[in-house]
Amino acid sequence: MLARLRRVEGQVRGIERMVDDDRYCIDVLTQISAIQAALDKVALGLLDGHARHCMHEGASDGRGEEMATEMMAAVGRLMKRG
């Protein structure tokens, strides 16, 4: 997870350089799409962990419903992107 995020950080810095160097906008957009895809993967990994571990815990201490509600709100934000 952290390794993936550090790679995303590097990709964002790469885009800053591309903008600085006045690179062709379509190439910058392709890089932005690649970052969005990478962030989607990080998000899915977190959601998966949430669904499995947190909800199990939540179920045992009666917070299952609340956690499912939070998870759906997070999925909704990811689908609309913010």
Added chain:
Amino acid sequence: MLARLRRVEGQVRGIERMVDDDRYCIDVLTQISAIQAALDKVALGLLDGHARHCMHEGASDGRGEEMATEMMAAVGRLMKRG
């Protein structure tokens, strides 16, 4: 544009810290959605610039069709996120 990208870079670093500190996954997901929204804004700004300036230039040197095709491919990638 560059200022916005530097802010995104800072947000990514913020998420790395959150993951490092083992923060609640839903809060991390909220931050990821915020970054996605910020990147979408950067992408829309670039597309807008492309549609206006590059296409005008392209029209004058006969590359208009090619540039429209490239732009649509970029929009398609942004809609599917990579």
Added chain:
Amino acid sequence: MLARLRRVEGQVRGIERMVDDDRYCIDVLTQISAIQAALDKVALGLLDGHARHCMHEGASDGRGEEMATEMMAAVGRLMKRG
């Protein structure tokens, strides 16, 4: 759920008429975005039901892991839209 889907069906028919009447493309695009938003709501409703009911059932008959995996694959498809 069904009422919402029937409304979506009506919206799609409305777009067919708009295309048939050669309406301004931007207006058609606005309608398409509205349908996408409506479908996202239906999808979130289904996911929410899945997370709550199906997973509870799944947990009791040992299919919880499998159902979580299926759910994450579905979220991934929704985020990438197909």
Added chain:
Amino acid sequence: MLARLRRVEGQVRGIERMVDDDRYCIDVLTQISAIQAALDKVALGLLDGHARHCMHEGASDGRGEEMATEMMAAVGRLMKRG
């Protein structure tokens, strides 16, 4: 375009039947993602037509700027889905 929209209409009716028959929610979600992808293709087709034809026309009667603004707003709505 119209043929594609009629197919989308048929797909929405198919989902209504699936919900009516109480089919497994993950299968319904897969179908919703397929419709989203089909609508994205219709939207990209319309945007492409807009970028090529309408903007050419717009340029000749001085509405190019306005049309580019409208197009970017439409792309933004498609990226956020509504």
